[in-house]
Amino acid sequence: xxTVITALGSGLLxxxxxxxxxxxFAGCLAGLFVGCMPxxxxxxxxxxxxxxxxxxxxxxxxxxxxxxxxxxxxxxxISSITLGIPGASTAVATVFDGRPMAQQGKADKALMAAxxxxxxxGSVSIVLFTLFAPPLxxxxxxxxxxxxxxxxxxxxxxxxxxxxxxxPKTIFSIxxxxxxxxxxxxxxxGRPRLIFFDMVEFQRGIGFLVLAIxxxxxxxxxxxxxxxxxxxxxxxxNIGWQRMKENFKDVKIYINSTWLGSFLGFxxxxxxAAGATPAxxxxxxxxxxxSKDPDSYGKGNISGVAAPEAANNAASTGSMLxxITLGIPGxxxxxxxxxxxxxWGLRPGPLLFTESPDFVWGLIGSMYVxxxxxxxxxxxxxxxxxxxxxxxxxxxTPVIFTLCVLGVFATTxxxxxxxxxxxxxxxxxxxxxxxxxxxxxxLAIVLGxxxxxxxxxxxxxxxxxxxxxxxxxxxxxxxxxxLLLVSYPLIAKMLKKRNAQQPAQ
Amino acid sequence: xxILKSMLTxxxxxxxxxxxxxxEWQPRKPVEFIIMAGTGGGADQIARLLQGLIQKKDLxxxxxxxxxxxxxSGAEALRYLQDKAGDDHVVMMTLNSFYTTPIIQDExxxxxxxxxxxxxxxxxxxxxxxxxxxxxxxxxxxYVAAVKEAGLNWKVGGTGSGQEDSVLTAMMEAEFGYDVTxxxxxxxxxxxxxxxxxxxxxxxxxxxxxxxxxxxGNSKPLVxxxxxxxAAFPDVPTTKELGIDIEYYMQRSVNGPPNMDPEAVAxxxxxxxxxxxxxxxxxxxxxxxxxxxxMMTGEELAGFHTKQFAAHKELIAKVGAAAITGE
Numbered sequence: 001x002x003t004v005i006t007a008l009g010s011g012l013l014x015x016x017x018x019x020x021x022x023x024x025f026a027g028c029l030a031g032l033f034v035g036c037m038p039x040x041x042x043x044x045x046x047x048x049x050x051x052x053x054x055x056x057x058x059x060x061x062x063x064x065x066x067x068x069x070x071x072x073x074x075x076x077x078i079s080s081i082t083l084g085i086p087g088a089s090t091a092v093a094t095v096f097d098g099r100p101m102a103q104q105g106k107a108d109k110a111l112m113a114a115x116x117x118x119x120x121x122g123s124v125s126i127v128l129f130t131l132f133a134p135p136l137x138x139x140x141x142x143x144x145x146x147x148x149x150x151x152x153x154x155x156x157x158x159x160x161x162x163x164x165x166x167x168p169k170t171i172f173s174i175x176x177x178x179x180x181x182x183x184x185x186x187x188x189x190g191r192p193r194l195i196f197f198d199m200v201e202f203q204r205g206i207g208f209l210v211l212a213i214x215x216x217x218x219x220x221x222x223x224x225x226x227x228x229x230x231x232x233x234x235x236x237x238n239i240g241w242q243r244m245k246e247n248f249k250d251v252k253i254y255i256n257s258t259w260l261g262s263f264l265g266f267x268x269x270x271x272x273a274a275g276a277t278p279a280x281x282x283x284x285x286x287x288x289x290x291s292k293d294p295d296s297y298g299k300g301n302i303s304g305v306a307a308p309e310a311a312n313n314a315a316s317t318g319s320m321l322x323x324i325t326l327g328i329p330g331x332x333x334x335x336x337x338x339x340x341x342x343x344w345g346l347r348p349g350p351l352l353f354t355e356s357p358d359f360v361w362g363l364i365g366s367m368y369v370x371x372x373x374x375x376x377x378x379x380x381x382x383x384x385x386x387x388x389x390x391x392x393x394x395x396x397t398p399v400i401f402t403l404c405v406l407g408v409f410a411t412t413x414x415x416x417x418x419x420x421x422x423x424x425x426x427x428x429x430x431x432x433x434x435x436x437x438x439x440x441x442x443l444a445i446v447l448g449x450x451x452x453x454x455x456x457x458x459x460x461x462x463x464x465x466x467x468x469x470x471x472x473x474x475x476x477x478x479x480x481x482x483l484l485l486v487s488y489p490l491i492a493k494m495l496k497k498r499n500a501q502q503p504a505q
Numbered sequence: 506x507x508i509l510k511s512m513l514t515x516x517x518x519x520x521x522x523x524x525x526x527x528x529e530w531q532p533r534k535p536v537e538f539i540i541m542a543g544t545g546g547g548a549d550q551i552a553r554l555l556q557g558l559i560q561k562k563d564l565x566x567x568x569x570x571x572x573x574x575x576x577x578s579g580a581e582a583l584r585y586l587q588d589k590a591g592d593d594h595v596v597m598m599t600l601n602s603f604y605t606t607p608i609i610q611d612e613x614x615x616x617x618x619x620x621x622x623x624x625x626x627x628x629x630x631x632x633x634x635x636x637x638x639x640x641x642x643x644x645x646x647x648y649v650a651a652v653k654e655a656g657l658n659w660k661v662g663g664t665g666s667g668q669e670d671s672v673l674t675a676m677m678e679a680e681f682g683y684d685v686t687x688x689x690x691x692x693x694x695x696x697x698x699x700x701x702x703x704x705x706x707x708x709x710x711x712x713x714x715x716x717x718x719x720x721x722g723n724s725k726p727l728v729x730x731x732x733x734x735x736a737a738f739p740d741v742p743t744t745k746e747l748g749i750d751i752e753y754y755m756q757r758s759v760n761g762p763p764n765m766d767p768e769a770v771a772x773x774x775x776x777x778x779x780x781x782x783x784x785x786x787x788x789x790x791x792x793x794x795x796x797x798x799x800m801m802t803g804e805e806l807a808g809f810h811t812k813q814f815a816a817h818k819e820l821i822a823k824v825g826a827a828a829i830t831g832e
Contacts, residue, residue, distance in 0.1 A: 044570075047568065047570050047571070048570075050560060050568075054560065140702075141701055141702030141703075143702070144699060145704070184576060184577075184581070185576040185577030185580050186577065187576065187577070188666060188689055189577075189666060189667075191577065191580075191610060191612070192577070192580075192612070200588070203580075204584070205576070326694075326701075327694060327717050328694045328695060328697075328698050335549070335553075335573070336571070338553065339550075339552075339553025339554065339556060339557055339571065340553075342553060342554050342557070343553075343554060343557035343785075347716070347717055348717070349716075349717025349718065349720070349721065350717060350718065350723065351720055351721050453691070457688050457690070460687075460688050460689075461660050461686060461704075461705075463686065
């Protein structure tokens with residue numbers, strides 16, 4: 001314990017070096033920018049700015065890139081809330097409630113909740129990282145394919161168990177997502193499958209961002225156009241001190257979801273192969289399941305913004321853990337960081353903590369500082385962000401549409417995906433008209449490939465025996481929790497009924 | 506000495522060609538650097554190192570963006586590169602699935618010999634690894650005995666199916682007369698982690714993938730599938746020494762899509778020659794057990810690919826495609 005404190009102290013001192021402090025600031029700002037541009041995410045930001053870091057010492061370099069990664073997690077929420085397009089895949093769940101809040105003239109509250117929840121998520125995660133990095137790395141090793149699959153089941157359960165929605169329709173939506181996720185190459189045998197109309201373009205599968213932008217950018221826009229006949233007026237929010245102070249007080253409404261998201265996000269982030277997107281989606285689902293008022297989710301519940309935002313920041317810190325201790329990146333962005341570390345002459349792996357303590361602790365120290373910098377930057381910039389909403393809807397719609405097209409094209413570089421995005425958008429619009437929830441489909445396309453891979457690996461290793469999932473303690477516990485989550489809404493309903501009957505007696 | 510010599514000749518060649526190439530063709534937008542495997546594996550580490558060096562040494566006016574396309578044992582990447590025919594802003598870091606995947610998945614419609622060969626950066630090696638917890642296994646004989654006893658309960662992890670790890674596993678099955686269960690993972694890094702976590706029993710990881718766990722004492726190599734002992738593993742016997750007829754190497758070459766502009770090819774060739782000759786690359790080769798004596802390019806590399814492609818066809822016919830894909 002004492003050694004941790006001394007090491008952390010020297011790490012913090014390192015982070016407060018003027019050059020490092022400046023790099024934290026620059027990184028957070030750059031991250032905010034790439035995060036809020038649809039199609040540009042932390043991956044692109046880190047890749048593009050990697051060369052800048054060769055001018056400075058390795059510790060400063062990783063501090064800069066980690067700050068950028070951090071900033072991008074915050075930034076993703078900005079476009080999710082103000083424009084309704086997820087700036088990055090990690091911010092998809094933020095759209096669910098962030099967008100409705102903006103439409104109700106509460107964009108500032110949503111942005112504030114996102115900033116504060118991100119801050120708490122990040123802070124919790126760093127503290128856990130500081131205290132438990134080595135034992136957690138050992139725990140991550142216990143995660144084989146069986147455990148991964150059980151965890152994915154758990155994630156799906158959080159979405160089936162959503163209280164208010166129509167359960168058969170939710171299941172339909174999940175299955176639809178799974179079908180779309182299966183398009184492309186079979187992940188085990190490598191053969192092409194579900195190639196619609198034999199079009200070669202489908203061999204590369206349906207990108208997650210194509211789907212998310214189609215559903216939330218295009219689909220949502222059509223829906224809003226129809227329901228409001230173009231007369232929607234995003235209420236102009238007058239931000240003053242009074243309103244800001246009020247917004248701060250909202251914290252107690254969403255604090256529970258924030259804690260949930262923070263711990264869950266960190267845990268999911270530390271597992272190799274999972275990352276911030278599943279963490280955010282799971283956190284949203286769980287927060288809704290345990291909410292007293294699940295029906296209000298998706299209609300502008302502030303906890304629905306806080307839960308995924310806390311989780312994605314917590315997970316981004318968490319995913320540094322397998323990178324540093326095992327040399328396995330927990331997310332695409334950390335994969336690029338890993339490349340950077342190799343160039344700086346550092347070899348991530350079990351020995352990094354002992355062989356390069358200055359580097360590791362400098363990084364950890366900087367994460368504490370970066371968290372403060374980003375939350376201050378974010379809150380200070382809220383008035384700027386909501387200026388976007390002052391635009392009349394007739395102007396905002398074409399802007400959003402342009403950003404959708406650009407965002408999709410920028411990530412995949414082919415027109416096919418843009419057409420696909422439009423088709424998916426129109427489909428999502430009809431699903432919405434028929435009262436099908438679309439969020440579970442989005443979840444399924446993220447988790448589907450992860451679940452399929454781990455399911456098939458597990459069954460190969462057990463030679464087809466499904467009992468393998470129940471014989472391993474961690475996987476068994478996850479499955480039991482998943483079952484509980486699925487049945488929770490039913491139990492809750494029954495309890496409610498009983499409570500309602502009792503006074504009558 | 507050879508390193509120094511190749512560095513000098515390389516530098517001289519570069520001095521002559523570089524200004525001319527600069528004037529003719531250079532990237533006008535970011536170059537996609539495709540990796541036909543997942544993150545953390547050997548190909549991924551190499552590509553990311555090269556990408557970083559390009560930026561550190563300011564060798565390209567536009568950045569190289571590494572993109573992993575591990576789907577379908579590299580099928581996704583191969584198909585992607587094929588579809589990019591004539592595009593001068595995409596290159597791919599390849600491994601042996603460059604040959605095996607098109608053979609096993611003939612419906613993919615990809616012929617690797619049609620791609621534009623740019624540079625063979627290194628030949629990588631394979632070792633047989635087990636977790637250090639396995640006190641009962643200390644050499645190849647005790648390994649074979651343990652596998653035979655376990656039968657299909659013995660789990661070998663590797664990257665993808667129908668790829669080099671599964672080819673080598675099938676070769677061993679044929680040689681020693683046992684059957685194991687082969688589990689495909691998305692990248693060499695994940696394979697290494699699963700060995701250390703005891704989720705699988707053995708792997709045929711490349712040195713770079715296991716190096717850190719080996720140094721930390723989590724995993725141990727039993728045999729190297731090479732002709733000579735590598736500098737990084739002086740105490741590990743080779744298959745040749747043990748009289749076993751399995752020698753297998755992994756090519757690490759950079760290739761472009763079909764029909765690249767020759768001027769672009771010249772620019773990329775210069776670029777990778779500079780990287781190959783760099784001190785950083787040569788020291789990486791040394792520490793990670795890669796063979797990097799001279800860089801093959803152009804016609805010579807095309808010939809190499811043709812030969813390797815034919816050799817893999819023969820190998821797959823011999824052990825049977827089913828033994829490799831596990832179908």
